[in-house]
Each structure stands twice: as C-alpha cells, then as structure tokens.
Amino acid sequence: MSQIETIVPARKAKPREQLYAKREPVFNKRIDGPFRRFKWLVMAVTLAIYYVTPWLRWDRGAYAPDQAVLIDLAHRRFYMFGIEIWPHEFYFVAGLLIMAGIGLFIVTSAVGRAWCGYACPQTVWTDLFQHVDRFIDGDRNARMRLHKAPWGPAKIARRTVKWAIYLAISFVTGGAWILYFADAPSLFRAFFAGDAPAVAYGTVAVLTFTTFWLGGFMREQVCVYMCPWPRIQTAMLDEKSLIVTYKQWRGEPRGSVKQAEKNPLAFGDCIDCNQCVAVCPTGIDIREGAQIGCITCALCIDACDRVMKQIGRPRGLIDYATLEDCEREAAGQPARPVWKALLHARTLIYLGVWGAIGFALLFALGTRARIDISVAQDRNPPFMMMSDGSVRNGYTIKLRNMQSRPRVMEIAMEGLPGASMWTDEMPRSAAARKIRRTLAADTVENLRTYVIAPPGAAARDFTFHLRTLDEEREEDSSEAHFDAPEATP
C-alpha cells in the first residue's frame, strides 16, 4: 500500500520499461585444466553409455529378447542385463527413480550443482555443440567477429555447415533413444528401410528437433529459465555445501599487474582479466557471487588458476569452497581440505537413506519369486449346490511364470478336507487335491478352477499352494475362502 501513494490519471503513466532483456549470446573461450579434462571425461562416458547401451547383447535363451537393456512396452517387460522387470514389479523402477532423486540430493549437498555442471544432458549436449562452434567458427574472438559480421557467402557457408553438424548430432541422439524400446539392429534396419512404426519416426523427429533447438540455440536459457532444478537447489544448498566461489576478500580491490607492482598493499589478487567470464558456458561473472546461472562446471577455476600461475600468485582465487570455509578464510584462518566439506551430516544422512533404499531393492531383487499365484473367487453366485448335495465354489487362479523357460508347476489345496478341484480344461472325473501344469515361458495364465466339497461342507478358509517341480524350487501360496450354505435344508 505504501508503495502506491500518488493517484494519477491513467494516460499520464510513465512509459513502460522493457520487461524482457534480449539474450546476450555466449561465446565461451577454450580452456584447459583439471576441471575441463574431468568434464571431457564425464562427457565421453555419458555419451558412450547413451549411444552404445542399446547395442549390447545379453543371452536370455530362446524365450526372451537378447538385448541387454530393453524397455519392451508392447509386451510390458523391462530388461536390464540379468534383471527382468514385470509390470507388477514396477516398484523396482520406482525405487531406482527415488534413488536417482536422493542421489541428486547427495551430490548437491556434497558438491553443489555438480550434476548441472557435468552430467546433466542439457550441459553435455550444450558442451558438445559449443565444441562444434569452436571447431567451425574458431575460438571466442573469431566467433564474436563472425556474429557481428553481415550475412555474406562466407558466413552463410559456415552457418550452414555448423547447423548441419548440429542436425547430424541431434539426429543420432534422437535415433539412439528409440533403440532402447525395440531390438536395436532390426529397428535400425527397418528405420532406414522405411518399415519402422510411425511412432519411431515421430519420436526421432521430436527428439532431433528438441536436441537441435535446446542444445544448439537455447543452451544456458534452459538452465536459467526452463529448468526447475536450480530453484529447488536453493533449498538443497546450505553453508556446508561446496560451491564455486570467488574469494572476494582475497581478490578485491581489483587492479592490473602493473598497478599491483607499484602498490602491492592497495590491490587484491584479481587483475580483472575477465578470463573467468570468457570461459563460462553460461556467460556469467562468478565474481558477482553465487547465482542461478552458475552450473558449477568450474571452468572459471581452471581459467583463474592459469592466470594466477602466470602472474605468480597462489591458485584458488576462484575455487570450490563452502560458505563456512569462506568465512573462516576471510577471517584469516587456514583453508580446510575439500574432503572434509564432503562429509558433513546432511550428506551422510542422504547417503544413509540412499543406501538403505538400495539395499532394500537389492534384497527384494535377490529374494523375489519368479512364480506367482493369486486367486479370485467367483462372487456370483458365491457357491453352488450340486445334484448330489455337494457344494461347489468357482475360482479364477492366476499363475505367473516369470522365467524365460517353461516350468512344471503343481497347485495343491491345503485345508478343506474331502474337497477336490478340477479346472475347466479337464474332465470333472479327474478332480484331485493337486493338479500339475506346465506353464509356458514368460506368461500369465488364468485358470478357471472349481473346488467341490462333500455334502454338508461348511464355509472356511483354505490355501492354494503353488510350487515348481524343477531343480530350482520356488513356491508361493494364496489364501482363499470356500463358501457354503448356512445349513443344508
């Protein structure tokens, strides 16, 4: 209320300021250093995993596909090396996603936005495209010149070549995605023969376009404007988290080497060479403090360390540090080693939770049965009187064989003395307490089953027990209820 005091006629309103600033293109300079080399490594590993994984084979025998990692949506199976996930086991996938989320918390609480700086797909592909820029147009200055130059044959040619390479990378990226969802070699052939399903072409088209657009043109705007993670991250970071920091108490006031030589006490270590800004892939000035545009890729540390070495001053003017360390160092105390910062309580708690979920999943994976029985009783009618006075109940028994081989199984009734059962595929005269079936590999089977009890039977619970008869003995059971009339008339 206090801000709005003056009442003025509408037409006297001041001219509006521009609400959105035009994007300043980023021409980041080539740099080398430990962090840059680490970034190369992460990029190589992540891209290799992404492009190569669909081509790995894994022998699963005659009844299941031989692709190591396959998300088979049509048959609702998820294969990952030796693990096969069925839809009802989706909690494994949910668990992995939760672990991935908590993993992000661990990384953030320990080393800040390292995910953003190294492993995020947007970062990896943006980095790749920036290398393409450098390869075609040259380094920072050349690219700035070309950007300002008027359109002419040379610029058109360079742009065409560059965008063609963008497009090729994008196409390969989009193309690799679909290979996770079908047999890679055959889908690859079908794709180029024009026989692949429409959804494959559609997916490749969409992913090619988004890679081209987000990686080639949107770049740091995705991190700053589109991505929710930097905003969530504000809540994740605290004074104990490692972040890329400019040590202002050491750097300020800034002055050139010559000025500093003349008057060493009046100037800090920062010589205002702007190298940290030039190498930044998101185009920020880290000396202005922690900010949303900083993805913690630490290339500015590489750049600054280089300059400090040249002018003979200690490294680490820009460095990984926690806010606590900054205060300590600003107060003149010695710097703490980085590993100490990694092991603070919050990180360890996240690690504990993450590990607990991981162990729980591994335990579930190790002990899960590859057979399953579940029973649904007929409700309409709940029981049936037969002509000889015996009582019959109907059940639908669902059997699962989750192994990639046919298995012989036995279903036995436990409880309900005197009763016997038969399925609708066998003659009633063959009714017995146990029935044996061979279940095909990798199938679910619904078995219509009747249980018949002698005249005068009472309602009671009993159990259907399933066990396999092969050497790898597995069993499962399902409780069921037998309905009977209150009293026979």
Add this chain to the structure above:
Amino acid sequence: MANKRVDEPTGVETVGHEWDGIEELNNPLPRWWLWTFYATIVFAVGYCVAYPAWPLVEKGTEGVLGWTSRGQLAKEIQAENSRKAPLLAALSQIPVERLPQNGANMRAAIAGGQAAFKVNCVQCHGSGAAGFKGYPNLNDDDWLWGGDLKAIEYTITHGIRQPGDKQTRFSLMPAFGRDGLLTGPQIQDVVSHVRTLSRLEKPSASSRRGAAIFAEQCASCHGVDGKGSREFGAPDLADAIWLYGGDRATLTETLTNSRQGVMPAWGQRLDPVTIKMLAAYVHSLGGGEAFVEPAAATADAAAAPAGQANEPD
C-alpha cells in the same frame, strides 16, 4: 475505474482492483499467451463450421464435414464386426460339440457367449446364471434336457413351449389336482413319497401309499426310482436340486396345478453362431457334461469328451 494509479517502483498502471492492500498491476500479457488465445478463437470458429455445434429449434447445425456421433458409432461397430468376422466364420463351420477340440476357438466362443448371455439371458437366469425359482440354475449339474454342448445348443435354439417352433421342447406334467386325476389326500401321499426319494423325509405310511400312486401315475415320465428322464424333460426328483422348491406346500402346488415353464426359442431371434457361443458359455459354467458320440462313432468317443483333457499327472 476512477482510482487507477501508477505503482511507483515499477511505473506500471494498476487495474484498480484491490484485495486487502494487494493491487493488480496492468502488465501486458505475454505475446505467446495472446497468440494462443487468438488461435483458440480461430479454432472455435472453424470447429463450429466443421462439426455439429449450435442447437436450433428442430435440430442442430450439421457441420460441413457431415460427422455425427451415430455415424462414428456405426463405423466403430462395423470395424469391430469386420475384425470379428474371420473368427465368427470359423465358429460357424465347427459343430458345437467339436468346439473343445480347439482351445482358442472354445475360449473365443465362451467369451462371445458370455457377452450374449449378459444381453439376452440374465433377465431370467440372473447375471451369474444361478437362476431363480422356476428359472433353472445353469451352474449346477442338473439338466432337464441334457447338459452336453449339443443338447444345450438345441434347448437354446428351440426353447421351451414356443409356438412357431415345431422342434420346441415340451414337457407334459398333468395338473393332477385341478384335472381331478388325484384327490387331495392322494396328492399329499405322493408329496410324502417324493420327499423320501430325495431324503427330505423318512418313509411313512403316507409315503408308502404315495409310492403306489407314483408307480402308477408318475413313473412313466419320472421313472420308477424318480430319477427323471431327459427325453421328456422330466426332472430328477431324487437329487438335491429343486426348480420350484422341495417343501410340501410347493410340491402340493406343483402336483395340483402342474408347472409350465417357458423359454424363448432363440433360433428365431439370434444367429446360429451366437447360439453356439451361448451354448459354449453355459457349458463352461461348471455343470457342463461331456458330449458322447452316438453309437455309430464309438471308436473316437473316448477321445472326444471335454477336448484336451489335462490329466493331473
């Protein structure tokens, strides 16, 4: 609108609305939002032209594309029919008693029969086919006219007591009391006897008198031992299942006035394939009996019943 003002820090005019001191600034909409809004208007106009949209007095505007929800439904039904056509053609070729020899056909027939049952049969036999008083329970193993696939198909096709169908099923139970064939005490004696047949009563003097009358009047259809006859649709009186009830009052009523159950001859209303599927479904309810080949084909009679008999071991 008189109290429009300019917000000092931003220099933006307010729209004049205020909620507890919070005022709304008159900022421009994002351009993409505006364009989306205009696009929805264009879409709406195009939609009104292309599709039925505006209700008028008699009926609505029709739309230049000629689309109707009925037309779409018809198209979908047609597509579904043509999808099912090969299966129905295959089913029409197979005699009903041969259906179990092919598991896939049998399952398809049962599924189709279940759907047809829900439309045509549940009104009398109930949604679980458990029947009601006077309407047979189709889940049990007691059959008036036979419980193998062929017999069930015949009963469905020709119905019970249906005029216009020469082959319809017709059971003749006399109204012993109304027509004066038996006296009241005689009827009570017969009731006693019938109830001893199904072990609902202990033998008595009355039942012994009734046994003599039963042998004379009833045994021709129900058999000397009361086990009934499917040839005449005569119920088994010695089992635990009663269509109308086994208590004295109901049996007295049955003997006095007879019972005349009816069932439509579905052959007049449904196509043969649907009837075949209905027979398969009713047979699958748990009381279905194995089809026994007529004497001439005894050679494969042992192999035929119940299809792929899954031996327990």
